[in-house]
Amino acid sequence: MxxxxxxxxxxxxxxxxxxxxxxxxxxxxxxxxxxxxxxxxxxxxxxxxxxxxxxxxxxxHKTKSGEVPTPAVVWDAAQGIWTFHAREGDKETAYVLAGEQRESALMAAKDRLAEIDPLTELADRQVADAEQEKSAQVAELTAPLRTKLAVVSERYGADQAARKARWMERADRTAVSDTDARLALLGAWNEHDLRTREEREELKNLRAEIDTVGAQAFPALSAAQKAQTAIAEERQFLRKRIEVLTAYNRNEKARAGEQQLADLRSKYLQADGGAAMAGLAANIARTRTRVESIRESNYARPYTLPMQILRSLLCVFVGFLLGSLIAIPIGILCGLSPTFMAAMMPFIALFKPVSPIVWLPIALIVVGGFIPDPDDHWLINGFAGLPLVGWMKINPAFLASAITVALCSMWATMVNTALGVASIDDDHTNVARMLRLSARERLFRIVLPSALPLIFAGLRISLSVGWMVLIAAELLSSSEGIGKYVWDMFNNGASDSFAKMFVVVFVVGSIGLALDRIMIVFQRLVSFDGAPTAI
Amino acid sequence: MAYLELAKVSKGFGPPSQRTAVLADVELAVDENEFVAILGFSGSGKSTLVGILAGLIDPDEGDVMLANKVVVDPGPERGVMFQNYSLLPWLTVEGNIALAVRKVMPGLSRVERAEYVQRYVDMVNLTGSEAKCPDELSGGMRQRASLARTLAMRPNVLLLDEPLSALDALTRANLQDEIVRIWEEDKRTVVMITNDVDEAALMADRIIVLTPGPRATLGPSFDVDLPRPRDRAGLNRDRRFQALRKRITGYMLNFTKTQAGDEARSRRRMPAIEPRVFEAA
Amino acid sequence: MTPEDRTPDDKFVEISGLTKAYPNPYGDDVVVVSDFNLTIKRGEIVSLIGHSGCGKSTVLTMVAGLNATSGGGIVVDGREVAGPGPDRAVVFQAPCLLPWMTAFGNVLLGVRNVYPHADVEERRDMVEYCLEAVGLADAMHKRPCELSGGMQQRVGVARAIALKPKLLLLDEPFGRLDSLTRMQLQDVVLRTLDEHAITTMIVTHDVDEAVFMCDRVCMMTTGPNARVGRLLDIPFQRPRRRDEVIESPEYFELRAQLLEFLAAQEHATVASRADADDPQQCAAA
Structure with missing residues (x-):
């Protein structure tokens, strides 16, 4: 055991x-x-x-786009992302609920709303209290400063007025011919001006000091505000949910449409004259189409980060699979035939260092060429029909990203496969010759198994390269995924965008780590010279 | 009085719950300037034994004694020569030997050291290859360089861990003669591990069999009462050699019996199917 | 096969005028083996003995068909050798097992290819029989990395005999094993060969192995231009027991003859070998 x-x-x-x-x-x-x-x-x-x-x-460290988030803020942002995702999921289900289920969901939502309404007031009150408390505390803290400010500003006001009065008095007494005295007075004015400015500066500093005290973080208040925001968000969500469960609900809308249809039909049956009948007939046909489309419709759910992560994973997987399907056979041929290797070498050497940024536009154009109408193409429709991934709405941008991943990541697999196949042990080849194994048997029983560890080493490198390339590709191609999420966050500049980008850093890192670990397990399972047996 | 002694030495590996005892109660006494060959087989712990003698491995129990003193750490008085040459590939033959010399005799001037190194290079007949790196040398030459390096440290005890088993028969014979010649010119205590009975009989004063592990221990000791210098070709017709060889082989046969005896013969018959005939390719 | 067209027992394997030369762009071809002649009886065990590099392995690989000949012919059971095949199974010096398969899988690989008409049951019987015969009943489903060197080589032997070869070729099969394991394996292999009377050719440089296992020892001169130097009949009756062989008075005499031949070859070589190990001898040459 x-x-x-x-x-x-x-x-x-x-x-x-x-x-x-x-x-x-x-x-x-x-x-x-x-x-x-x-x-x-x-x-x-x-x-x-x-x-x-x-x-x-x-x-x-403060930047123009806000403070650098602390771990706590990043954690809150992560929770926020998850809550948003969960609530969108709730709305999506609410949209299609019917009958008793809808009723009970509606009841639950209303109950909860009734439950939190008083909480809202409480939260509002708490915020108000906290604010009051804060201003009281601030007032208390700043009282000496303020007194000082009042005293000082009064004194300075008086001083300034007195200085000015004195100066005026001297000026009045100065004769026109007394140039020296007038020039001296000019100097005195400058002095007065300087003094005044110094005094103003001092007052400004005092005020700033008071402000700083006021702007100090006040944990009780920010906690109360957070609670208030949370409740407000939940309330808004519940209202929206109730809306989706009633007026916006697919079945409700369809029922309303049916009702309308029935009305129209009876009107039509009663109608007089061709013109009226024609108008009603057209109306009936239109309404029927609308009802049908409502029945088939789904909630227009925005992409949330968890969904984008799944889409990114699918994209990297498709790209990786595509790359491997190209790389492994070519690699095997290269390893088996030095001539083929020589023929392939220039391509490998030339294309390997090309950046994903270059491949992506090319891939977009090529995919665009093959799929002129994304809404009606067998490949897109085929993806849409698949279980589990159908909701991801595979589009040309997705395919272009996947192709970019394939183009950037396949080289490691190709080179390693070629190396693995070419470096097969002479002993093993001799065994195969002695047993007169057929070409097929030789390939599948001798060549491939002996090359497998190296092939998997290559696949592992490919997958981690692919994952890095993918984020950039999505960012450029606007294919819904982690890359796009980062780009959206960068562009929208909400207060928590910066924190959400930090969340993405950890998400991308953890997924990359997990993918690598999985590949290591595969690699160890196929490596026959057996670390796993070393207990 | 024995010069090099092992007293009740035991060594095992692995955690206590599944400890494999490699060596158990090994007793060995080698006289000064004696040439002892230990006949060991794969998996019988011979490398562990050399490691313990050299001080590279600490025994679980028992002591290693050199001239009646317990020794614990490796020291230059016990020189080891390994099967895999263990030369540093980025140094020349001269550099490899000089490295050891610098360690043992730090006081030598550059010229003295060069002379000293040269003496050992000449001793193992590597004159002319001093400036070559190990990868330019054949296996035999590498082993010569390794021998020179070990000898240059002037050890009192020379430990040879299967020094010749990676070499082909011809090179092997040459080096056997070489080692015996050097030993006769410059007597010192030698413990050599080998798995070749003929090699042991040709070179050693005494042959001790290491029983196959686990819990390997030293078996009986066979004195080689053949006069030196020994003639490789003539030896085979020597009655004493024949008797010695029979005794050792007879002793070894006990192990093959105990080990192979449990291979119950298959009661099956070979299936009567005939192989397909391949046409000439 | 009817008795009439059966190959005569004393000429089961005929090697005549066998030559191997490698082209040398800067002069005459390097002739490794020249004019090698040997006839092997049905069921006989013959060993080729010589110093390393003398070309004995070259002869064996040419008989196996793994190495093209430059001249001469090899006929095994009335058929000219042209390319490798399972009727001449080889046991290589390294075990050459496929590390991703178990011992069973390694043996089965050949069995499947050689007995396409047999059913799964029969093939499995064959594999199990052969592995049991070499004493691996308990290690059948282990991978090579879990087996010791001696056990791996046993699998190599099982793989070869499972092909029911007309001629078994052993290329220094125990060269990498220590003397005790070697003795065990010699016993196992000899017992199996006796049981099935397999015609065998063993390449070795171990004198004791040659004397103990073979009916005849073919001593080869050291190359280039290696050829048969001397043939020596080993008179012991088969099946043999090692203790009896060692005790017999002829044993050391036979051994001495082989050793003397090898020593003589050695002296002949030392003067001529360009890549000799000893630099002084090299300089003298």
């Missing part, structure tokens, strides 16, 4: 779990604890230190 677990851990590459299993079975505790310290505790501590530094340093 223990060895099965350890073996599974070894194959999956999650070796940091092994000491825990060993410790649980009481095997050399001191060795295992040292291993756990090194493999688990140290990384966790390092990450904690990073988060700590981040939350300390982030508020000190």
């Amino acid at each position: 223990k060895y099965k677990i350890l073996k599974a851990i070894d194959v999956s590459g999650l070796t940091f779990l092994a000491p825990i299993v060993r410790l649980a079975t009481g095997e050399e505790p001191d060795v295992q604890i040292r291993a756990i310290m090194q493999m688990i505790v140290v990384p966790i501590v390092a990450f904690a230190v990073f988060v700590g530094l981040w939350s300390q340093l982030a508020p000190r």
Whole structure:
């Protein structure tokens, strides 16, 4: 049992779990604890230190597009993204609900709304209280400053008036011929002016000091405001949900349409004269079409980040599959025939370093050429008909992104496959010759298995390259996905956009990591010279 | 009085729950300037034994004693020569030897050191190849360089871990003679691990069999009472050699019996199917 | 096959005038083996012995058809050799197992190809029989990386005998094993050969192996231009027991003859070999 677990851990590459299993079975505790310290505790501590530094340093750095978000803000943004996604999902289901289900959902929504209405008031009150408290506290804190300000400003006002009066008095007494005295007075005015400005500056600083106290973060108030916003958002959502469950509901709208249709029909049956009948007939036909289209309609759901992540994953997978389907056969041919290799070499060398930014427009044009009308093309329709991925609305931009991924990522697989096939052990070739294996058997029983570990090493590189390329490709092609999300966030500039981009950093990183780990597992499963057996 | 001794040495690997005892209760006593061959087979822990003698591996139990003193760490008084040459590929023959010399005799001037290195290069008949890197040398020449490096450290005890088993028969014979010649000119204690009975009989004063593991231990010791210098070709007709060889082979046959005895013969018959005939390609 | 067109037992394998030369762009061709002649009886075990690089493995690979000949002919059971085939199964010096298959899979690979008409059951019987015969009943479903060197080589032997070859070719099959494992394997292989009377050619440089296993030893001169130097009959009756062979008075005499031949070849070579190991001898040459 223990060895099965350890073996599974070894194959999956999650070796940091092994000491825990060993410790649980009481095997050399001191060795295992040292291993756990090194493999688990140290990384966790390092990450904690990073988060700590981040939350300390982030508020000190302000940019034009807002503050650098702290970890807490990023976490809130992540939750916000999820709530938005969940609520859109609720609306989508609400749109198609019918009969009793709709009734009960409606009841629930109304109940909840009734429940939170008082909460709204409470939250409003809390915010008001907090604000009051804050202003009281601010007033208290700033009272001495303000008194000082009042005193000082009064004194300065008086001083200035007195200085000016004195000057006027001297000026009045100065004769026209007394040039020296007049020039001296000019100097005195300048002096007065300078003094006045200094005094104003001092007053300004005092005011600024008061403002700073007022602008200090006030946790109770921001918490109350957050609660208020949350409730307001939920209330808005519930109202919208009720709307979707009633007037906007697909079945309700259809029923209304049916009603209208019935009315029209009876009017038509009663109608007099060709002109009136024709008008009504046309109206009936129009309404019927409308009702039918309502019946088939779906909630126009906006793309949320989780959906965009799934779409990105599908896109990278399609691109990766496409690339592998091209790369592996070509790689095998290259490995088998040096002539073919020589023929392919210039292409590989030439196309490998080309950036995705260059491939993407070309791919867009080519896809556009093949699919002139995206609404009516077998490929697009074929994708739309697939289960699980049909909702993703595969479009030419998606295909162009996938093709870009394929074009950028396939080289590693191709080169590794060629190398794997070409470097087959002479011993194994001799065995095949001695047994007189047929060409097919030789390929599938000797050549491919021996090349598999290298092929998988190539696939692993391809997949991680593809994932990096994909984000850029989506950003450029506006194919709904993580890249597009980042671009939208960059462009919309809402207060939490910056935090949401940070969320994306972690999402992209974790998915890349997961993909790589999966490929490592595959690679270890096919590698015959067997790390997995090494227990 | 024995010069190099192993007293009740045991060594195992792995966690306590599934510990494999590689060596158990190994007792060895080698006299000063004696040439002992240890006859070991794959998986019997011979590399572990060399590691323990050299001080590279700590035994779980027991001690290694050199001139009646317990030794723990590796030291220049015990020179090891490995099967895989272990030369540094980016240094020339001279550089590889000089590296060891610098370690053991840091006081030498550049000229003295060069002379000293040259002496050992000449001793192993590598004159003319001092400036070559290991990858330009044949296996035999690499092993010579490795031998020169080990000898240049002037060890009191020379430990040879299957030094010749990667070489072809011809080179092997040459090097066997070479090692014996150097040993006779410049006596020191030698422990050589080998799996070739003839090699052991040709070179050593005494042959000790390491029983196959796990829990390998040293078996009986066979004295080689053949006069030196020994003649490779003539040896085969020597009665004493024949008797010795029979005794050792007879002893080894016990292991093959105990190991292969459980291979129950198949009661099956070979299926009576005939292979297809391939036409000439 | 009717008795009339059956190949005469004493000329089961005929190698005549076998030559191998590699082209040398800067002079005459390098002749590795020249005019090699050998006849093997049905069921006989013959070994080729010589120093490494003498061309004995070249002869074996030419008989196997893995290496083209430059002249002469090889006839096995009345058929001229032209290319490799399972009727001349080879056991290589390295076990050459496919590491992604179990021992069973490795043997089955050849069995499937050689017995296309047999049903799955029969093929499985054949594989299991052969693996049991070499003492691997318990390790059938292990992969090569889980087997020791000796066990891997046993799989190699099982794979070869499962093909029911007319001629079994062993190319220094135990060269990489230590002396104890080698003894065990020699016993196993010899027992199997005795049981099925397989005609066998063994390339070796181990004198004891040649004396213990073979009916006849073919001593080869050292190349270039390697040829048969001497043939030596080993008079022990088969099946043999190692302890009896060692005890017999002829054993050391036969051994001595082989060793003396090899030593003589060595002295002959040392003077002529360009790539000799010893630089002084090299300089003297």
